[in-house]
Amino acid sequence: MKLLRNHRAGLDGFINYGLVLVFYFIMQFLQNGGNLTSTFTSQLVPICVYMIMAISLNLVVGISGELSLGHAGFMSVGAFSGVVASASLMESVSSAPLRLALAILIGGIVAALAGVLIGIPVLRLNGDYLAIVTLAFGEIIKNVINCLYVGLDNAGLHISIKSAEALGMDTAGKLLINGPIGAAGVTRISSFFSAIVLLLITLFVVQNLIHSRSGRAIMAIRDNRIAAESTGLNIIKYKMMAFVTSAAFAGMAGTLYALNLSTVVAKKFDFNTSILVLVFVVLGGLGNLRGSMIAAALLTILPELLREYQEYRMLVYSIILILVMLITNNDTLKDMKQRAVMKIKTVLNGSNKSTKAKQAGGAES
C-alpha cells in the first residue's frame, strides 16, 4: 500500500514536470512559427514567475497550513537584491545567463534570510495572528525599500536610508535603487528558458520536500498540531523549513521578475500582489501544486484577454473568479466529475480485461 502511494505521488510529480515541458515546447514552437502575439510573448516570463510564486505559497498555505499574507514581501526582497546583484556583477561576469543565475541565487538567499528573520517570531503564532503579522511584514518591507537608496561606484556599494545625496558616491557612481522611484534602467536578462528552468527547480524541490519524511511531518503538524507535538515532532523546525523554502523561491521569482522589466518599484509588491498570489493558490486548490500553477497561468493571461472589454474588464474578471469558485465547489458538478472518472476507469479496465482475455484466449488456441 505504501509502495503504491509513493508510486502515485511520483507519477503526480512527473505529470507536473511534463506539463511545464509541454508548455515550454508549445510556446517555443509557436514563437518560432511567428504565431505568438507580442502581448503573449511578453507574458511568458511573468507567467512562470507567478507559477513559482503560487507553488511556493502553496507550500506554506496548503502544505504547512499557515495563512501567509506577506508573500509579495519576499518577492520584493528578492527583486531588489537581485537587481543590485546583477548590476554589481555586470563587470566581473560578462555572460548574461550566468549573471542571471547568480543574481537569482543571491535573491533567493537574501529572501531566505528575511524568511528566517521573520519566521523566528512569526511561527510561534497561529492562525489569524500569523496572517496579521505576515501582512504587516509585507508592508514593512515595502516601506523600508521605499526609503532605501543603493548606489554603485568604483569604491563599491553605497547604502543609505536618507537620500541619494547621502550616498556620497563619486562622479562615476550609478544609482541602483532610488528610494520611492525604485530601480530604473535595469538591464533585462531574464529569458523564458531561464524562467522554465527555475520553475522546474522549484517544482523539484517543493515536490521532493512534500514527499519526504519532513514533508509528512509538516502535514502532520497542519492536520493536528497537538498530536504531532505529542509524537515528538519539533513544530518550529518543520514550520520554519516550509516557510523559509517558500521565502527563498519567492525571492528567486522576484529576481526573475525584476530582471524582466526595466523598472521596479517597491509599491508593486504590496498587499494586493500578496492577495493575488493567494488567489492563485486558493483557486487552484490548497495543497494542489498543479492546480495552483494552472490558476496562476490562467489568471495572468485572463486580464489581457479581456482587454477588449475596456473598463468592464475588471468586472468581468471578478465575475469569472466567482464563477470558478462556484463551479469548482459545486457538489453536483463534483459528483458528475467523479462519476465520469469512474465510468472511464471501468471502461478502460473492462477493455483491458477483455484484451487480456482475448490474448489469453489466443494463446490457448
Added chain:
Amino acid sequence: MKMKKSRILALLLALSMCFALAACGGDKTPAPETNGDKAVLKLGFIGPLTGGAALYGESAKRGAEIAVDEINAMTDGKLTIEFNPQDDEHDSEKAVYAYQQLKDQGAQAVIGCVTTTPCLAVAPDANADRMFMLTPSATSPKVTEGRDNVYQICFSDPTMGNESAQFIKDKALASKVALIYNNADAYSQGIATAFKAKAAELGLQIVSETTFASDDEKDFTVQLQDAKTKGAELIFMPIYYNPASLIIKQAADMSYAPKFFGCDGMDGILGIEGFDKTLAEGVMLMTPFNADGQDDATKKFVESYKAKYNGEIPSQFAADGYDCVYAIYNAAMASGEDVSKMSAADFCELMIKTFSSDTFTFSGLTGENMTWSKTGEVAKNTTVFEIKGGVYAPM
C-alpha cells in the same frame, strides 16, 4: 433542495451578467466610416484608467478623445485618427502588456504613458521597436534620457523645481521658505530635489524641510508646526491637490498664514468637494494650463469637455492629452507625407525628424510655441497663477 435551486440561480445570474457585460465592451474610437480618401493614423494611448491613479489617466484620455473627435470631424482634413486607449493600472508590468497590445493592434505611435513608472518600463521596449512615444505627463527626466524616440509635452521635474525657485526669488515672494513634499512619490521628490539645489544657488533660505509618505496622509500639523516655529513665510509644496488642500486647511486651523506655492499637481484644488475655496485665496501655482483662460482655444476645449463629460472642468492632464494628439497630428501634416501606410518604425523616424527640427513649433493649450530638443524635452514658457476670487489669475 431549495438551497440547491438558489445556488443554481446564482450561477445563472452570474453567467448572464458576464455575457451582458461582454456585450457592452470596446470603446475604441474607430475612424469614421465615411472618410473617403482621407488617410488613417492609428494612435495608441497608455494610461491608468483603473486603480489609484485612474483620475490622471482618465483625464488625459478624455482630453485626447476631444482632440480626436475634433480632428475626425474636420471637413477639410486629410487625416483621421483611430484612437486606441489601453489601461496600465499605474503598474509597470501591465504597462508593458498594454504597449504590446497596441503593437499587436497596429498602432503607429503611442501617447503615453501618463505616469512616470509605467513610462520607464515601456520606453526601452518602444525604443527597441522604434515606436514613437509622446508622453502627456510623465515628468521624470529619466523618461527621455538616452532615448531618441521618447518626447515629453510637459515640463520635466527639475525644470519645474528650478523655475519655481527662480520665480520665488525674482518676485521676492519670501526669503524664508519651508518645503513639504511626498518623499514616496517620484514627481514630488524630483521637483523638491531640483528646488533645493536651485534655492541654495539663488540664496533662498529653506528653513524647514519636512516630508510625508503617502497621498492618503491626513494630518500635517507636525510639518506645519515645524514651518511655523522656524518662521517660514512661504511654503513650497510640489504635491498633488488632495494633500495640498489638507495642508492649507490645517494651516488656517492653527492660524498660520504663510504664502503657498505649488506646481501643476496642485491644479484641481478648486474642484475638491467639501474644500472651502476661500482658504485657497492667494495660493500660487505653476501650471501650464488654466481652465478659466479667456483665449479661444481654451474656451472651446473647456466647452466641449464640459458638454461631453457632464459639466466636469478639465484638468491640466486633459489639456496635456489634447495637446499630445494635436502635436502629433500637426507634425504628421507638416511632413506632407502619407502617413497612413507607414509602419510604426518609419513613422517614428518621421516624427523624430519633425519634432527635433528647428522649424517645428506647436502652440496648444499648455503653451505657446513649444519646441523640442533632440533629447525629447520640451521648451515652453512657464506660467504662474494666483487664485483670486475662486479663479486662476495670471501673475
